[in-house]
Amino acid sequence: MTIPYNPVHAELEGLPRETLIELIKMYSLNWHTCDGLWFSGVEDRWGTEKALEIDIHMWDVSSRLEARRIKEVLAIPDNAGLDQVMRAINFMSWAAKCSYTIEKNDGIAVLTVTSCPPQEARIKSGKTVFACRPTFEHGFTNVAAVIDPGVKVSCTYCPPGPHPPDSWCRWEFASPKTAG
DSSP states (O other), X not given: OOOOOXXXXXXXXXXXHHXXXXXXXXXHHHHHHHHHHHHXXXXXXXXXXXXXXXXXHHHHHXXXXXHHHHHHHTTOOTTOOHHHHHHHHHTSGGGGTSEEEEEXXXXXXXXXXXXXXXXXXXXXXXXXXXXXXXXXXXXXXXXXXXXXXXXXXXXXXXTTSOOOTTOSEEEEEEOTTTOO
Protein backbone atom coordinates (compact mmCIF):
# COMPACT_ATOMS: atom_id res chain seq x y z
CA MET A 1 0.00 0.00 0.00
CA THR A 2 1.56 3.29 -1.09
CA ILE A 3 0.87 6.24 1.16
CA PRO A 4 1.72 9.75 -0.08
CA TYR A 5 4.18 11.65 2.09
CA ASN A 6 2.62 13.37 5.05
CA PRO A 7 4.69 14.99 7.84
CA VAL A 8 2.47 13.29 10.43
CA HIS A 9 3.59 9.89 9.11
CA ALA A 10 7.23 10.81 9.71
CA GLU A 11 6.38 11.84 13.27
CA LEU A 12 4.46 8.60 13.86
CA GLU A 13 7.49 6.59 12.76
CA GLY A 14 9.56 8.21 15.50
CA LEU A 15 7.14 7.58 18.36
CA PRO A 16 7.77 4.89 20.97
CA ARG A 17 5.71 1.68 20.71
CA GLU A 18 3.72 2.48 23.88
CA THR A 19 2.69 5.88 22.49
CA LEU A 20 1.62 4.30 19.19
CA ILE A 21 -0.55 1.80 21.06
CA GLU A 22 -2.16 4.61 23.07
CA LEU A 23 -2.78 6.54 19.82
CA ILE A 24 -4.49 3.49 18.31
CA LYS A 25 -6.72 3.27 21.38
CA MET A 26 -7.45 7.00 21.15
CA TYR A 27 -8.34 6.73 17.45
CA SER A 28 -10.67 3.86 18.29
CA LEU A 29 -12.29 5.92 21.04
CA ASN A 30 -12.65 8.83 18.58
CA TRP A 31 -14.29 6.46 16.10
CA HIS A 32 -16.68 5.19 18.80
CA THR A 33 -17.50 8.76 19.81
CA CYS A 34 -18.20 9.84 16.23
CA ASP A 35 -20.28 6.72 15.58
CA GLY A 36 -22.29 7.27 18.76
CA LEU A 37 -22.81 10.98 18.14
CA TRP A 38 -24.10 10.55 14.60
CA PHE A 39 -26.36 7.69 15.69
CA SER A 40 -27.75 9.76 18.60
CA GLY A 41 -28.21 12.77 16.34
CA VAL A 42 -30.22 10.79 13.79
CA GLU A 43 -32.11 9.01 16.57
CA ASP A 44 -33.03 12.30 18.28
CA ARG A 45 -34.19 13.88 15.03
CA TRP A 46 -35.81 10.98 13.16
CA GLY A 47 -36.19 8.15 15.69
CA THR A 48 -34.41 4.93 16.61
CA GLU A 49 -35.86 2.97 13.68
CA LYS A 50 -34.42 5.40 11.10
CA ALA A 51 -31.08 5.61 12.94
CA LEU A 52 -30.84 1.80 12.97
CA GLU A 53 -31.74 1.60 9.27
CA ILE A 54 -28.91 4.01 8.42
CA ASP A 55 -26.54 2.28 10.85
CA ILE A 56 -27.15 -1.11 9.22
CA HIS A 57 -26.37 0.38 5.80
CA MET A 58 -23.25 2.10 7.15
CA TRP A 59 -21.96 -1.15 8.68
CA ASP A 60 -22.74 -3.09 5.52
CA VAL A 61 -20.57 -0.74 3.44
CA SER A 62 -17.89 0.22 5.96
CA SER A 63 -17.17 -3.33 7.19
CA ARG A 64 -16.35 -4.47 3.65
CA LEU A 65 -14.06 -1.48 3.12
CA GLU A 66 -12.36 -1.94 6.48
CA ALA A 67 -11.87 -5.69 5.92
CA ARG A 68 -10.29 -5.05 2.51
CA ARG A 69 -7.93 -2.47 4.01
CA ILE A 70 -6.96 -4.79 6.87
CA LYS A 71 -6.41 -7.64 4.40
CA GLU A 72 -4.15 -5.44 2.29
CA VAL A 73 -2.11 -3.96 5.14
CA LEU A 74 -1.60 -7.35 6.85
CA ALA A 75 -1.01 -9.12 3.50
CA ILE A 76 -3.67 -11.74 4.23
CA PRO A 77 -4.08 -14.07 1.23
CA ASP A 78 -7.45 -15.05 -0.27
CA ASN A 79 -9.32 -17.89 1.45
CA ALA A 80 -7.01 -17.52 4.43
CA GLY A 81 -9.09 -19.52 6.91
CA LEU A 82 -10.73 -19.03 10.26
CA ASP A 83 -7.63 -17.82 12.15
CA GLN A 84 -7.12 -14.98 9.67
CA VAL A 85 -10.81 -14.00 9.82
CA MET A 86 -10.48 -13.69 13.59
CA ARG A 87 -7.17 -11.83 13.20
CA ALA A 88 -8.85 -9.30 10.88
CA ILE A 89 -11.69 -8.82 13.38
CA ASN A 90 -9.10 -8.05 16.07
CA PHE A 91 -7.83 -5.18 13.92
CA MET A 92 -11.23 -3.59 13.22
CA SER A 93 -11.81 -0.05 14.48
CA TRP A 94 -14.33 -0.98 17.16
CA ALA A 95 -12.19 -3.79 18.59
CA ALA A 96 -9.64 -1.65 20.46
CA LYS A 97 -12.27 -0.27 22.86
CA CYS A 98 -14.54 -3.26 23.41
CA SER A 99 -13.66 -6.10 25.74
CA TYR A 100 -14.19 -9.51 24.23
CA THR A 101 -12.88 -13.05 24.24
CA ILE A 102 -12.28 -15.44 21.39
CA GLU A 103 -12.32 -19.16 22.09
CA LYS A 104 -11.27 -21.53 19.31
CA ASN A 105 -11.93 -25.25 19.13
CA ASP A 106 -12.15 -27.69 16.20
CA GLY A 107 -12.72 -25.17 13.40
CA ILE A 108 -15.07 -22.97 15.40
CA ALA A 109 -14.28 -19.62 16.98
CA VAL A 110 -16.66 -18.06 19.48
CA LEU A 111 -16.39 -14.29 20.02
CA THR A 112 -18.08 -13.01 23.19
CA VAL A 113 -18.31 -9.25 23.87
CA THR A 114 -18.13 -8.69 27.63
CA SER A 115 -18.00 -4.88 27.59
CA CYS A 116 -19.69 -2.76 24.91
CA PRO A 117 -18.99 0.98 25.37
CA PRO A 118 -21.75 2.13 22.96
CA GLN A 119 -24.44 0.12 24.77
CA GLU A 120 -23.07 1.05 28.18
CA ALA A 121 -23.02 4.76 27.22
CA ARG A 122 -26.65 4.55 26.08
CA ILE A 123 -27.71 3.06 29.42
CA LYS A 124 -25.67 5.64 31.34
CA SER A 125 -27.36 8.47 29.40
CA GLY A 126 -30.83 7.07 30.11
CA LYS A 127 -31.45 5.54 26.68
CA THR A 128 -32.51 1.98 26.00
CA VAL A 129 -30.25 -0.71 24.60
CA PHE A 130 -30.38 -0.56 20.84
CA ALA A 131 -30.76 -3.47 18.43
CA CYS A 132 -27.19 -3.84 17.22
CA ARG A 133 -27.55 -7.45 16.00
CA PRO A 134 -28.22 -6.56 12.34
CA THR A 135 -25.23 -4.20 12.21
CA PHE A 136 -22.86 -6.90 13.41
CA GLU A 137 -24.51 -9.56 11.25
CA HIS A 138 -23.51 -7.43 8.28
CA GLY A 139 -20.15 -6.48 9.77
CA PHE A 140 -18.91 -9.92 10.77
CA THR A 141 -20.35 -11.64 7.69
CA ASN A 142 -18.64 -9.09 5.45
CA VAL A 143 -15.27 -9.53 7.17
CA ALA A 144 -15.54 -13.30 6.73
CA ALA A 145 -16.56 -12.88 3.07
CA VAL A 146 -13.53 -10.68 2.35
CA ILE A 147 -10.98 -12.84 4.20
CA ASP A 148 -12.45 -16.32 3.61
CA PRO A 149 -15.96 -16.68 2.15
CA GLY A 150 -16.13 -20.25 3.43
CA VAL A 151 -16.22 -19.09 7.05
CA LYS A 152 -19.83 -18.84 8.20
CA VAL A 153 -21.05 -16.51 10.93
CA SER A 154 -23.99 -17.07 13.26
CA CYS A 155 -25.31 -15.17 16.24
CA THR A 156 -25.87 -16.96 19.54
CA TYR A 157 -27.30 -13.84 21.21
CA CYS A 158 -27.20 -10.08 20.73
CA PRO A 159 -29.50 -7.12 21.44
CA PRO A 160 -32.38 -6.69 20.86
CA GLY A 161 -32.60 -10.26 22.16
CA PRO A 162 -31.86 -11.22 25.74
CA HIS A 163 -28.27 -11.67 26.85
CA PRO A 164 -26.62 -12.86 30.06
CA PRO A 165 -25.54 -10.18 32.56
CA ASP A 166 -21.83 -10.87 31.97
CA SER A 167 -21.83 -10.32 28.18
CA TRP A 168 -23.57 -8.38 25.44
CA CYS A 169 -23.34 -10.67 22.47
CA ARG A 170 -21.84 -13.93 21.25
CA TRP A 171 -20.96 -14.85 17.69
CA GLU A 172 -19.84 -18.16 16.23
CA PHE A 173 -17.49 -18.38 13.25
CA ALA A 174 -17.22 -21.81 11.61
CA SER A 175 -14.61 -22.87 9.09
CA PRO A 176 -15.81 -24.59 5.91
CA LYS A 177 -15.01 -28.00 7.39
CA THR A 178 -17.38 -27.46 10.33
CA ALA A 179 -19.94 -25.03 8.86
CA GLY A 180 -23.19 -26.77 8.34
